[in-house]
Amino acid sequence: MKNPRFSFRTKSDADILDDGYRWRKYGQKSVKNSLYPRCTQHMCNVKKQVQRLSKETSIVETTYEGIHNHPCEELMQTLTPLLHQLQFLSKFT
Numbered sequence: 001m002k003n004p005r006f007s008f009r010t011k012s013d014a015d016i017l018d019d020g021y022r023w024r025k026y027g028q029k030s031v032k033n034s035l036y037p038r039c040t041q042h043m044c045n046v047k048k049q050v051q052r053l054s055k056e057t058s059i060v061e062t063t064y065e066g067i068h069n070h071p072c073e074e075l076m077q078t079l080t081p082l083l084h085q086l087q088f089l090s091k092f093t
Helices: 073-090
Strands: 005-011 047-052 059-065
Antiparallel strands (some): 005 059, 047 059
Protein backbone atom coordinates (compact mmCIF):
# COMPACT_ATOMS: atom_id res chain seq x y z
CA MET A 1 0.00 0.00 0.00
CA LYS A 2 1.37 3.39 -1.01
CA ASN A 3 1.55 6.30 1.46
CA PRO A 4 -0.79 9.22 0.77
CA ARG A 5 0.91 12.26 -0.71
CA PHE A 6 -0.13 15.90 -0.71
CA SER A 7 1.57 19.18 -1.49
CA PHE A 8 0.93 22.89 -1.39
CA ARG A 9 2.62 26.06 -2.55
CA THR A 10 3.43 29.07 -0.37
CA LYS A 11 4.85 32.45 -1.25
CA SER A 12 7.78 32.83 1.15
CA ASP A 13 11.34 34.11 1.45
CA ALA A 14 12.15 31.30 3.93
CA ASP A 15 13.26 27.98 2.46
CA ILE A 16 12.02 25.87 5.38
CA LEU A 17 8.56 26.63 6.73
CA ASP A 18 7.70 25.71 10.32
CA ASP A 19 4.81 23.26 10.39
CA GLY A 20 4.98 22.38 14.08
CA TYR A 21 6.71 19.02 13.59
CA ARG A 22 10.39 18.26 14.06
CA TRP A 23 12.31 16.98 11.06
CA ARG A 24 15.68 15.30 10.68
CA LYS A 25 17.97 14.68 7.81
CA TYR A 26 18.10 11.01 6.79
CA GLY A 27 21.76 10.00 6.99
CA GLN A 28 23.86 12.32 4.85
CA LYS A 29 21.54 12.17 1.87
CA SER A 30 19.58 15.31 1.03
CA VAL A 31 16.17 14.95 -0.54
CA LYS A 32 15.14 17.61 -3.09
CA ASN A 33 17.07 20.40 -1.33
CA SER A 34 15.36 19.80 2.04
CA LEU A 35 17.58 19.90 5.11
CA TYR A 36 15.22 17.87 7.33
CA PRO A 37 13.14 15.45 5.24
CA ARG A 38 11.98 12.90 7.86
CA CYS A 39 9.92 13.20 11.02
CA THR A 40 11.93 12.78 14.25
CA GLN A 41 9.27 10.78 16.12
CA HIS A 42 10.06 7.09 16.57
CA MET A 43 8.13 4.89 14.13
CA CYS A 44 6.73 7.85 12.16
CA ASN A 45 7.64 7.44 8.50
CA VAL A 46 6.39 10.76 7.14
CA LYS A 47 8.70 12.38 4.62
CA LYS A 48 8.77 16.04 3.65
CA GLN A 49 10.18 17.65 0.51
CA VAL A 50 10.68 21.39 0.22
CA GLN A 51 11.78 23.04 -2.99
CA ARG A 52 11.59 26.40 -4.72
CA LEU A 53 9.92 26.63 -8.08
CA SER A 54 12.49 27.32 -10.78
CA LYS A 55 10.22 29.64 -12.76
CA GLU A 56 8.81 31.53 -9.75
CA THR A 57 11.51 31.67 -7.06
CA SER A 58 9.25 33.40 -4.52
CA ILE A 59 7.14 30.20 -4.29
CA VAL A 60 8.08 27.24 -2.06
CA GLU A 61 6.44 23.88 -2.77
CA THR A 62 6.12 21.56 0.25
CA THR A 63 5.22 17.90 -0.31
CA TYR A 64 4.37 15.42 2.44
CA GLU A 65 4.35 11.65 1.99
CA GLY A 66 2.50 9.70 4.68
CA ILE A 67 0.42 10.64 7.72
CA HIS A 68 1.87 11.40 11.16
CA ASN A 69 0.97 8.77 13.76
CA HIS A 70 1.41 11.21 16.66
CA PRO A 71 0.17 14.69 17.63
CA CYS A 72 1.93 17.83 16.50
CA GLU A 73 4.54 18.73 19.14
CA GLU A 74 4.05 22.48 18.79
CA LEU A 75 0.29 22.13 19.14
CA MET A 76 0.69 19.90 22.20
CA GLN A 77 3.05 22.44 23.83
CA THR A 78 0.39 25.09 23.30
CA LEU A 79 -2.49 22.94 24.54
CA THR A 80 -0.79 21.30 27.55
CA PRO A 81 -1.14 24.29 29.93
CA LEU A 82 -4.80 24.63 28.92
CA LEU A 83 -5.43 20.91 29.51
CA HIS A 84 -3.79 21.11 32.95
CA GLN A 85 -5.97 24.09 33.83
CA LEU A 86 -9.10 22.23 32.71
CA GLN A 87 -8.12 19.21 34.82
CA PHE A 88 -7.57 21.47 37.83
CA LEU A 89 -10.92 23.24 37.35
CA SER A 90 -12.78 19.95 36.87
CA LYS A 91 -11.97 19.04 40.48
CA PHE A 92 -14.29 21.83 41.62
CA THR A 93 -17.36 20.83 39.62
